[in-house]
Amino acid sequence: MLRKVTLIEGDGIGPEISEAVKHVFAAANVPVEWEPAIAGLAAIEQYGTGVTQDTLDAIKRNGLALKGPTTTPVGGGHKSVNVTIRKSLELYANVRLAKSMPAIETRYSNVDVLVFRENVEDTYAGVEHWQTANVAQCLKLITRQGSEALIRYAFDQAQTLGRKRVTCVHKANIHKITDGLWLDVFREVAKDFPDIQSDDIIVDNCCMQLVSRPEQFDVLVLPNLYGDIVSDLCAGIVGGLGVAPGGNIGHDCAVFEAVHGSAPDIAGKGVANPTALLLSGIQMLQYMGLVAHANAIMTALIDTLAAGIKTRDLGGMASTMEFAAAISERVQPIQHEATGIMAGSSAQTTHHSVASHATWELRGADVFVNAANGLPKMPEQVGPFTLKLISNRGTKVWPGKTPDILLVDHYRCRYVAESTISRSDVRALVAAIEDAGFEWMHVELLHHADGEAKYSKAQGE
Ligand code: NAI
Numbered sequence: 446m447l448r449k450v451t452l453i454e455g456d457g458i459g460p461e462i463s464e465a466v467k468h469v470f471a472a473a474n475v476p477v478e479w480e481p482a483i484a485g486l487a488a489i490e491q492y493g494t495g496v497t498q499d500t501l502d503a504i505k506r507n508g509l510a511l512k513g514p515t516t517t518p519v520g521g522g523h524k525s526v527n528v529t530i531r532k533s534l535e536l537y538a539n540v541r542l543a544k545s546m547p548a549i550e551t552r553y554s555n556v557d558v559l560v561f562r563e564n565v566e567d568t569y570a571g572v573e574h575w576q577t578a579n580v581a582q583c584l585k586l587i588t589r590q591g592s593e594a595l596i597r598y599a600f601d602q603a604q605t606l607g608r609k610r611v612t613c614v615h616k617a618n619i620h621k622i623t624d625g626l627w628l629d630v631f632r633e634v635a636k637d638f639p640d641i642q643s644d645d646i647i648v649d650n651c652c653m654q655l656v657s658r659p660e661q662f663d664v665l666v667l668p669n670l671y672g673d674i675v676s677d678l679c680a681g682i683v684g685g686l687g688v689a690p691g692g693n694i695g696h697d698c699a700v701f702e703a704v705h706g707s708a709p710d711i712a713g714k715g716v717a718n719p720t721a722l723l724l725s726g727i728q729m730l731q732y733m734g735l736v737a738h739a740n741a742i743m744t745a746l747i748d749t750l751a752a753g754i755k756t757r758d759l760g761g762m763a764s765t766m767e768f769a770a771a772i773s774e775r776v777q778p779i780q781h782e783a784t785g786i787m788a789g790s791s792a793q794t795t796h797h798s799v800a801s802h803a804t805w806e807l808r809g810a811d812v813f814v815n816a817a818n819g820l821p822k823m824p825e826q827v828g829p830f831t832l833k834l835i836s837n838r839g840t841k842v843w844p845g846k847t848p849d850i851l852l853v854d855h856y857r858c859r860y861v862a863e864s865t866i867s868r869s870d871v872r873a874l875v876a877a878i879e880d881a882g883f884e885w886m887h888v889e890l891l892h893h894a895d896g897e898a899k900y901s902k903a904q905g906e
Contacts (some may be wrong), residue, residue: 448733451503451510454726456486458509458717458765459513464576465719465769466511466726467790469745472773475730475738480507484526485515485707493813495526504698509733511726512702516709530700531564536549536693538601539564539672541704543679543689544726546720548750548759551684555906558610558679561599562672566591569669576886577815580855587623587668589800592630598694599666600638606731610663611635613645614671627668630719631781633798646703652678680704687758690724692732699727715764720746724774745776746829768893802894809861809873809891810831811900817854820847827877829870830860836903848905857903861891 454463467479489495495515504510515526530536540841545554572584596613603611617624618729620875629646635643646654648671654661655675659682667675680689689704695778698746701720711717730739754771755761763771809830814821820842827830835843836857861875871890878885891900 447476447478448478449507451479451482451507453484453512453797457531457709457712461514461717461765462719462722464595468724469772470770473742473776474778475740496529508698510700514707516707517701534593534695537565538694540597540692541676545683549684551623553659553682555598556683559664560676560679561666563595563669567669577854579853585623587626592627594632594668596631603664608664610642612665614648614651614667616648619839620642650760673683688720690721690728692728701725717765718758741777745772748775761877806865806893807902808893811889812858813886814856815886824856827874829862829866830874833860839904841903841905
């Protein structure tokens with residue numbers, strides 16, 4: 446059965462490299478029917494927007510899109526097409542394959558890492574505030590549901606693709622609550638995949654290991670910010686963004702695209718390298734469960750490069766279509782139809798686990814105050830609350846001797862009660878602090894769950 450796939454050829458070299466991919470897919474007998482849709486410059490010219498609702502609807506209807514690069518005009522207020530697509534379709538997972546290729550010279554060989562990056566949350570939720578004239582804050586949001594969606598999808602894919610090991614990347618030694626939650630969810634999900642080895646690594650060590658022995662890694666799962674950085678690092682160790690493919694996966698649909706741009710300097714000359722878009726197509730086939738087709742095209746691509754047939758950017762002589770023809774000649778067409786089960790299907794139907802606590806008691810508040818003249822003399826007892834701690838940039842500065850550190854005008858004052866309190870107690874606390882002449886910035890409620898404090902510590906406590 447043919448599956449319809451939305452094809453956005455894009456701008457610049459987009460149409461040329463898309464043509465090359467279609468040629469190779471046809472040679473491999475891939476059971477897809479391309480449905481063209483527009484985005485990028487053509488859409489801006491015709492409709493005044495980089496992505497039309499029709500294109501978004503087409504992607505949703507088909508559940509799949511392969512996208513060439515689109516030009517983001519400088520100025521003019523046009524939003525990036527990629528960001529619009531990612532946000533409009535809630536594409537929560539970014540998947541990038543970093544694989545060593547013959548003829549692409551790098552310091553490393555035998556690298557074959559599949560990187561899964563959470564695509565929505567973390568510091569990318571964009572919740573940022575000025576706290577004082579000198580202090581800016583960005584909230585790092587990690588949710589159980591968002592983490593589980595990404596991690597479960599990664600394990601599902603690892604299983605489908607016969608990968609052996611999934612490694613969770615985190616900084617839970619420092620971000621004990623946010624990355625701690627990420628790591629907990631990883632360990633929970635890993636239990637459902639007993640045939641796959643699972644382990645974890647701290648992100649800084651991961652980077653060091655990647656640049657010294659990248660071949661040791663198989664599948665990596667990362668929250669958004671670490672994933673952003675580490676996926677580019679992985680692209681770098683196999684030859685740079687020019688050959689890096691990617692996929693953005695949502696609950697109902699997925700969009701696959703090369704990481705590079707529309708290369709206006711070589712557009713229309715027939716010399717662009719279609720490798721990255723072809724690798725994105727291979728990732729799409731893996732997602733669709735058409736693993737035999739994906740493998741056949743990957744083998745043909747590697748054979749072609751190993752035979753010294755390369756495009757100009759890799760030091761070869763082949764035009765875009767000569768390169769595509771050479772791959773097509775080598776590809777072993779797959780005769781049987783694969784089951785075509787969407788590899789993301791189990792992730793799509795997952796009912797996210799939601800934590801519940803037997804008790805979830807309000808026990809205090811961190812009140813952040815703006816104090817420009819050194820350590821503020823906060824009231825130590827307010828109603829049911831006792832002042833337990835003041836910290837500055839995360840370091841305890843009260844009680845006890847104030848350490849000799851840079852103090853900024855932003856203090857966290859922790860007030861805790863012996864037993865459960867109410868929100869009106871917290872309102873009264875904030876009012877008392879204001880009445881005492883302090884300028885409060887924001888308030889975080891502190892809870893105990895099942896008898897255990899759920900809030901962070903300050904350094905030096
Ligand atoms: P670019 O990736 O288009 O080009 C950088 C350099 O790499 C150029 O010299 C180009 O000729 C070369 N190059 C890129 N892809 C190539 C390929 N497949 N084969 C051979 N050489 C290739 O980056 P640039 O110039 O910064 O951006 C051009 C346009 O692309 C901009 O409008 C940018 O907004 C857009 N862009 C779109 C992306 C997307 O749709 N995914 C991603 C990045 C940029």
